[in-house]
Amino acid sequence: MTVDPNAATQGFASPQPVPRRPGAARFLMPALVAAAVAVALGAYGRVHDPAGTAFNLAGFSSTSAVKSWLATASFGFALVQIVSALMIYGRLPGPGWAAALHRWSGRVAFLVAVPVAVHCLYALGYQTYTPRVMWHSALGCFFFGIFSAKMLLLRSERLPGWLLPVVGGLVFAALTVVWLTSALWFFRTFGVTT
Amino acid sequence: MKRIGPLLTLLGGLLLALFMLTLNATTGSASKATSAGDTVSASPTATRPPTTSAPPSPSASPTPAPSRSAPANADYAGRTDDDSSAVAVSLRDGRAIAYFCDGRDQESWLRGDVAEDGSMRLTGKTGGVLAGKLADGRIRGTVDLGGQRHTFTAEKAVKPSGLYRATATVRGAEIDGGWIVLPGGRQVGILNRDGAPGAAPEIDPETGAVTVDGQELTARPVTP
Numbered sequence: 195m196t197v198d199p200n201a202a203t204q205g206f207a208s209p210q211p212v213p214r215r216p217g218a219a220r221f222l223m224p225a226l227v228a229a230a231v232a233v234a235l236g237a238y239g240r241v242h243d244p245a246g247t248a249f250n251l252a253g254f255s256s257t258s259a260v261k262s263w264l265a266t267a268s269f270g271f272a273l274v275q276i277v278s279a280l281m282i283y284g285r286l287p288g289p290g291w292a293a294a295l296h297r298w299s300g301r302v303a304f305l306v307a308v309p310v311a312v313h314c315l316y317a318l319g320y321q322t323y324t325p326r327v328m329w330h331s332a333l334g335c336f337f338f339g340i341f342s343a344k345m346l347l348l349r350s351e352r353l354p355g356w357l358l359p360v361v362g363g364l365v366f367a368a369l370t371v372v373w374l375t376s377a378l379w380f381f382r383t384f385g386v387t388t
Numbered sequence: 389m390k391r392i393g394p395l396l397t398l399l400g401g402l403l404l405a406l407f408m409l410t411l412n413a414t415t416g417s418a419s420k421a422t423s424a425g426d427t428v429s430a431s432p433t434a435t436r437p438p439t440t441s442a443p444p445s446p447s448a449s450p451t452p453a454p455s456r457s458a459p460a461n462a463d464y465a466g467r468t469d470d471d472s473s474a475v476a477v478s479l480r481d482g483r484a485i486a487y488f489c490d491g492r493d494q495e496s497w498l499r500g501d502v503a504e505d506g507s508m509r510l511t512g513k514t515g516g517v518l519a520g521k522l523a524d525g526r527i528r529g530t531v532d533l534g535g536q537r538h539t540f541t542a543e544k545a546v547k548p549s550g551l552y553r554a555t556a557t558v559r560g561a562e563i564d565g566g567w568i569v570l571p572g573g574r575q576v577g578i579l580n581r582d583g584a585p586g587a588a589p590e591i592d593p594e595t596g597a598v599t600v601d602g603q604e605l606t607a608r609p610v611t612p
Contacts, residue, residue: 256606300397301397301400304397304401305400305401305404308401308404308405308408309408311405312405312408312409313408316408316412317412321547323547323548324594342398345394345395345397345398346394346395346398348391348393348394349391349394349395383595383597384604384606
């Protein structure tokens with residue numbers, strides 16, 4: 195069956211009312227961290243002078259190609275995230291290791307996205323010169339903020355049942371738009387090259 | 389029970405990011421010294437055979453301490469007074485790289501240091517000397533190349549104007565293109581095929597995309 199032993203956050207109605215104050219702090223802390231991460235990334239990208247260049251991987255024609263493929267890999271794992279999350283919540287039939295699959299595909303998706311973001315912020319910076327670039331910059335920063343919030347929320351227990359799916363959905367939506375405005379744009383503009 | 393996994397995930401991402409940043413900061417400056425600007429290269433720059441217009445060698449510009457009060461990082465682009473050629477200068481941390489180009493067969497990449505008072509003397513590997521001074525948001529000076537002296541004025545250029553370069557191997561030929569996108573959108577560029585200069589196709593200044601002999605390349609902003 196699909197009950198995740200770790201999914202305490204799905205929340206059984208707690209017998210005694212949750213104390214109000216720690217509850218607020220539980221949501222406030224991840225929210226503040228999310229805002230801090232997103233703003234810090236954006237500020238770094240805006241203030242620091244884009245280097246215009248960074249190291250490349252052998253076998254790829256350009257850093258943009260490397261990034262596009264890494265981002266596509268990350269997006270692929272994000273799709274696994276959606277399916278495995280539906281399994282954990284029992285909306286899809288799934289194996290017992292659906293939860294482990296969710297955790298590890300999420301980790302891989304995140305870790306694969308990190309080098310892409312580092313290159314973006316180091317070499318290109320936060321830019322707004324076209325709508326595509328503006329949305330990519332803004333949502334790229336938002337993605338790492340909301341992802342931090344999701345990770346921190348996982349540590350809290352007895353959250354409202356809707357909260358994790360909503361935050362997780364935001365993470366996925368942000369990554370999707372970030373991918374559409376970068377990797378897909380790259381492949382459509384330059385062709386599916388390595 | 390507090391789960392530690394999510395924290396480890398975040399920490400892992402943070403460490404990876406810091407690792408990549410240090411890698412960038414160290415190898416980034418090294419590659420900046422060997423190749424002007426990021427280049428589209430199928431193989432690492434070091435393994436490519438040098439072309440006649442090869443990027444300046446590592447000895448060209450030792451990294452100066454960025455602490456001294458150098459002129460602000462910025463790009464400048466403009467034309468010579470006789471309107472025959474274009475000049476672009478890119479300043480970063482007290483260093484400068486400049487490109488002089490007439491759009492047909494005369495070009496030179498020049499580099500050097502910028503003094504605190506904004507004056508600079510840049511030299512090109514294939515000949516050429518640029519002497520200029522930054523004042524009131526523009527660089528005025530001269531370029532001596534091929535026995536001729538060109539006086540120029542370069543105004544501050546903001547993206548998408550500026551200095552772009554692309555190098556790649558297309559069908560066995562070493563391609564090295566330089567472009568100056570002037571404020572207002574006009575472009576002046578030269579494309580070298582195995583060291584033979586010629587007029588360059590237009591780049592899309594927004595993406596840097598340019599088609600050379602049927603192959604799509606990306607020209608990237610040049611920094612010292």
